Amino acid sequence: MSEFYLPEGLPAPSSAPDGLAEPYWEGTREGKLRIQKCRGCHAWQWGPEWICHRCHSFDLAWEEVADNGRIYSYQRPHHPVHKALTGRGPYIAVLVELPDAGNVRMIGNLIGDAQQKVTIGAKVTAVFEHHDNATPPYTLVHWKVAD
C-alpha cells in the first residue's frame, strides 16, 4: 500500500507564479498550518488573497493556527476523474472548518477506511502528508477523526 492517501500522479500544488500562497505551503513542510489574518482588522481569510476582504488592508499576516477542525461537509467520489485515480476506488474529501481561525474552511482527504461513515460536525485533526521525493517537495494536509 502506498504511503499516500491518493495514488501518485495527481497534480501537485504550486505557489507559482505569483507566490501568494508560499507561506502556507512552506508551513505545511514544517507540519504547521498558517492562515491569513489581517493586521488591520484582525479578520481571518482563506484562501489567500492580496487584500483583506473586510477592511481592504494589504497588510496581511500569516498566523499559525491549531490543527484541529470540524467536518462541515464531505463527499465520497467513486468515478475516477483522473488517470491516476483509475482503479483507486472511492475516497473521501472533507470540507473542514477551523474554529480557532474564524471558521475558515479547508479541503483535504479523510484518512482511514474509504467506506467509513462521515458525520457532519465531527471533530478532526490535521495529518501532514509529506511528498519528499517530489520535485519540488510538497506537503498535503489531510484530516482524521479526532480520538
Added chain:
Amino acid sequence: MVERTLRGRTAIAGIGETTYYKHGQSPDSEFKLALQAIVKACEDAGISPHDIDGFASYGNDRSEAGRLAAALGIKELRFSNMFWGGGGGGVCGAVGNAAAAVATGMADCVVAFRSLAQGQYARYGRGTGAPLVAGDDSFIIPYGVMSPAQRFAMKVTRFMHDHGIRQEALRAISLACYHHAQNNPNAVMRGRPLTEAAYDSSRWIIEPYFHLYDCCQENDGAAAVIVVPAERAKDTKHKPSYLLACGQGCDHRSAAPVHNMPNYPSSHFRQIAPRLYEMAKLKPSDIGNVQCYENFTGGVLMSLVEHGLVAAEQANEVLVKENLLAPNGRMPLNTSGGNLAECYMHGLELVIEAVRQIRGVAINQAPRNDTSIIIGGPMVTPVSSIILGSEAAL
C-alpha cells in the same frame, strides 16, 4: 425620470438549434454548428443573417464574434460580448446582455448563442492533466476534487443535511427531465426512459447524492436566439417572447477561494432572485413553467429554493415527479428534457424551450404559458436567470 429597467424593452424573435449529438458524434465542426444554429434562428425570425449586428455568449465560447461576423457577412458589428465564468452560469446573462445592448440602442439585432462540441475539445467530466496546479486549484485538486461534480458535491451534501431533504427529491427532478425528453425528437435521451428503479440502481458518481442520473450529459451542438427591440418583434413571424427581467452575478463573496463563501450550501441566486422578480414585477407564484439548468440535480433543488419556487422545508413533498410534469403538474420543469435528457447545450436549449412554451408550440406544453423562468448554471460564479413573458404578461 425614465424607469431603469429591461422589462418589456426587447424580445426574442427567433430561435435556432442544431441536431443535438452525444459528445464526439457531431459530423460538423463546432464553428459550423454555431453558424447552423444562428442561420436557423434568423430563418425562424424572418431576419437576414446580414442584419445581425451583435453577438453575446458565455462559457468562453470558442466561436468568436469577429469570425462569425466575417463568415456571415454581416454589415456592421456593433456589439460583441462575453459573459465571464465557465459552464452555463452565463446563459441567461448572455441573453440579458444582448437585451441590454438592444434596449440602449447600441445594437438592433443581437444573437445570444452557445456552440459546444465536447467531442472535439476537452470534456468537462475529466480533470486536468497538468502536473502542477496553482491558485485556488492548488488547495483542491491534489485531494482528488477536480471535476465540476466534485467541486459542487459538498454544497449539495450540506444543503440536504441542513434541510433534511431526501434523495427522492433529486430523483424526481431527473425523472421529470427524462419523461419530457421521450416526446422530443431532438432529445439525445429520447427512447431511453428512466424509471425509479434504474435511477436507484445507477452507479454512484459521488456519494451521498450524485447518482449517474443526477449528472448532465456531455454533448455536441449549438443553439442561438435573436434579440430585437420589442416594437420590431411584433413584425416578425412568431409571437414575441418579451424579456421581463434579467438577474446576474452572485451572492456576497460566492467565489471566495477554497469553498469559503459565507453562504456555502447555495446555488448563488439568493441575492439575485429578488432583484429578478422586482424587475419583472412578478412573484414566484406568477411563473407558468420553469426551465432550470441541471449541471446536477442538487443545483436545481437549491435554485428552485432560492428563486422562491419551492420552500426547502417542503422539498420532500413538492418535488415528486407528477408535480413537475407538463401539462398537469403544478410546476412543469424542463419540459424539453433539459441538460439531463435533451442536450447539455449549456442551458441555451432551456431558453429556446421557454420561447416555445410562450409561443404555445412546445411538445410538452404547459397550460400556463404567459411566463417562463430560465435559471442558468447553478453553483458556478457568476450565475444568471431571466424571466420571459408573452404580451399578456407585459
